[in-house]
Amino acid sequence: VTRAVAAGPGDTDSAAWVAGAVELAQAGDARALARLVSLVENGAAELRPVMKLLAPLTGRARVIGLTGAPGVGKSTVTGALVAACRGGGERVGVLAVDPTSPFSGGALLGDRVRMQGHATDPGVFIRSMATRGHLGGLSAAVPQALRVLDAAGCATVLVETVGVGQAEVEVASLADTTLVIVAPGMGDAIQAAKAGILEVADILVVNKSDKEGAQEAVRDLRTMVSMARRGEGDWKPPIMTTSAVTGEGISELAEKVDAHWSWLGSSGQRDARRRARAREEITAIAVAELRRRVGGLPGGAQLDDLAGRVAAGELDPFAAADELVAAASRGG
Numbered sequence: 378v379t380r381a382v383a384a385g386p387g388d389t390d391s392a393a394w395v396a397g398a399v400e401l402a403q404a405g406d407a408r409a410l411a412r413l414v415s416l417v418e419n420g421a422a423e424l425r426p427v428m429k430l431l432a433p434l435t436g437r438a439r440v441i442g443l444t445g446a447p448g449v450g451k452s453t454v455t456g457a458l459v460a461a462c463r464g465g466g467e468r469v470g471v472l473a474v475d476p477t478s479p480f481s482g483g484a485l486l487g488d489r490v491r492m493q494g495h496a497t498d499p500g501v502f503i504r505s506m507a508t509r510g511h512l513g514g515l516s517a518a519v520p521q522a523l524r525v526l527d528a529a530g531c532a533t534v535l536v537e538t539v540g541v542g543q544a545e546v547e548v549a550s551l552a553d554t555t556l557v558i559v560a561p562g563m564g565d566a567i568q569a570a571k572a573g574i575l576e577v578a579d580i581l582v583v584n585k586s587d588k589e590g591a592q593e594a595v596r597d598l599r600t601m602v603s604m605a606r607r608g609e610g611d612w613k614p615p616i617m618t619t620s621a622v623t624g625e626g627i628s629e630l631a632e633k634v635d636a637h638w639s640w641l642g643s644s645g646q647r648d649a650r651r652r653a654r655a656r657e658e659i660t661a662i663a664v665a666e667l668r669r670r671v672g673g674l675p676g677g678a679q680l681d682d683l684a685g686r687v688a689a690g691e692l693d694p695f696a697a698a699d700e701l702v703a704a705a706s707r708g709g
């Protein structure tokens with residue numbers, strides 16, 4: 378059975394490899410799963426047949442996003458939540474999009490004691506994702522990696538992203554439930570508010586509650602949450618306190634995540650969010666594809682010609698772009 382994986386992509390019979398790898402991944406084979414995620418990361422040619430095979434197997438996983446500034450404890454909270462989710466026996470996936478994450482390739486460098494159990498637990502698949510290399514960037518790679526984990530039967534996937542700007546707002550749009558994590562005494566709450574991150578939060582977490590200043594952070598967040606415009610029946614982000622290193626507050630946090638999941642279902646927001654996610658995904662792929670085609674037009678002669686005319690004032694750049702897009706749509 379392992380032969381299908383050992384053969385690897387690029388093999389003459391890549392369709393058979395793909396089918397074999399998908400089957401193995403579904404059966405819980407971590408190596409097959411890892412190789413499928415690698416295909417995504419590298420934007421490999423096999424990606425299309427993989428996604429076609431996976432499509433009917435997707436749509437079941439619950440995606441939980443965790444974001445926040447470096448050092449607030451995202452990875453530690455993620456690890457603690459993995460334990461909470463595994464308590465129910467379900468398979469759990471972790472995607473770390475934080476370059477500083479101690480999760481890398483299934484090996485855990487940081488927080489050894491808490492995470493070692495997970496590293497050897499076949500029910501937990503952990504993977505860090507690099508941002509470089511993929512044409513469509515993270516916004517294209519992460520949703521496809523999520524599809525792989527979803528199809529492989531992970532009931533919950535936790536996605537950790539470092540919170541510094543646009544990227545986590547994008548990744549937050551992938552999640553069913555987004556946790557924004559802050560730590561006391563870092564001015565995080567205010568920074569997060571400025572960066573617009575609080576707006577994407579479904580649950581706010583003040584981690585490191587064992588440290589001084591936790592209550593102030595809770596107060597700051599409460600003020601900011603109360604100022605946000607919210608309609609009747611909208612979800613009001615609760616503010617939770619945790620100490621991820623001791624595990625304090627983690628089960629309450631896990632309960633809140635469950636409560637949000639239920640609300641998503643009863644309010645119709647789950648479907649709405651997933652449609653929004655699919656829209657983003659399609660757009661990212663289409664844009665990358667168009668970019669590839671425009672860049673790949675024969676000899677770039679048409680673009681050169683258009684550029685000459687635009688530079689000479691014979692043609693406006695919009696009309697030129699229309700011509701280029703039309704040509705790209707005919708080709709490929």
Ligand SMILES: Nc1nc2c(ncn2[C@@H]2O[C@H](COP(=O)(O)OP(=O)(O)O)[C@@H](O)[C@H]2O)c(=O)[nH]1
Nearest residue numbers: 447448449450451452453584585619620621622
């Ligand atoms: N005191 C305390 N330290 C914590 C807590 N959670 C995480 N840490 C520590 O904070 C540091 C950064 O944690 P990490 O999870 O890597 O943060 P990340 O960069 O947000 O992923 C590590 O040394 C953790 O052990 C907590 O609740 N209390």
Ligand SMILES: [Mg+2]
Nearest residue numbers: 452475477478
């Ligand atoms: Mg981290």
